[in-house]
Amino acid sequence: MKIAVLSGKGGTGKTLVSVNLAAVAKTATYIDCDVEEPNGYLFFKPKNTQKQPVAVKIPKWNAELCNGCRECVEFCKFNALAYIKDKLFIFDEVCHSCGGCSLLCPQKALTEENKVIGNIEKGSSDGVTVHTGILNIGEVSGIPIIKLLLSNNPTQKEDWTLIDCPPGSACSVMESIQGADYCVLVAEPTLFGVHNLQMVYELVQLLDVPYGVVINKSIDSENPAETFCRDKKIKILSRIPFDHILAELNSNGEIAVRTDETYRAMFSDLLKTIQKEVHSETIAHSER
């Protein structure tokens, strides 16, 4: 079962929820797709880590072979190329690595070169396999890393995979929830929290993935996030109370379910609720 955990902005408890769910599931795979700021590994402290570089292919120009025909510039639909004053400009971060220009160049003046944009690290932590995607500083798109992270991990139906998504609702989030069976939206109970929730809510609706909400730092039973969910008829899966023990465990980089019985029970219930939701969604889907 592939569960994607997302939120409209960082710091809402997305990592807290995905890490604790993976830890409480005992045997699980945790994939950190928040490649710009991965932090799940800080909690899991995985052992026996292996590192794998992630590279994309970027064209390289050979000035001597080029005759300035500009076919490559015309061809690139991403506009990653410009030919100015007898020189070809290649915009790495605009290039989508389609390889087309190198194939097409009549002078064979373009070749594909590997450019390392980051790494994937894999390790284990008490039954949880931890995969971390890390985008190098200065690189713009983590999508190739996310793609590799997810394709490295084809899930068996009965296994739990928890995907810690990047914050927001950009392409990288869409990429991260590709193939997810269920999305858990983590939100804070404030008005601002609702604004962020709205963003991811629109995204999951668009992609037609079943979803439910976890309210983090819940204090009062009546709050803007509750109202939003009631109005939109969104299932609230769990309410994580705002308390000092959890805040402290979290800031010390400890996994709550591994140290505290109360949280263990709470996240275990949440996992069961999700399982039930996925199950009933599957049935509903097959009846549709």
Add this chain to the structure above:
Amino acid sequence: MKLAIPVDEKNIEAPVSESFGRAPFFLIYNTDTQENTFVDNAAAASSGGAGIKAVQIIVDYAIHALLTPRCGQNAADVLKAADIQIYQSMPGSAKANIEAFEDNRLPILDEIHAGFHGGH
């Protein structure tokens, strides 16, 4: 000297467009001969890299300066390579901006926007 100005309509009285890469047309104006031409901006509808392609289009008209309200980093890099100076246009018509340019009243645009990467 030849200028390029992003415009919303094929008219020298038309206001300068809000955006460079996504403007529908470019006015190419020759300050020596007072000739003007309008060029379609084929980059306007691109999903990404519009600024880069827009520069490629105007560079081919051998212009010396671009008058625009704003400019992205990638476009600015290509413009620099092509020795095209970027001036910051003021609100108003293309014509008014040409006059301001000729009176040396337009500042050089030095605030370049970090690239917009199509939401990656």
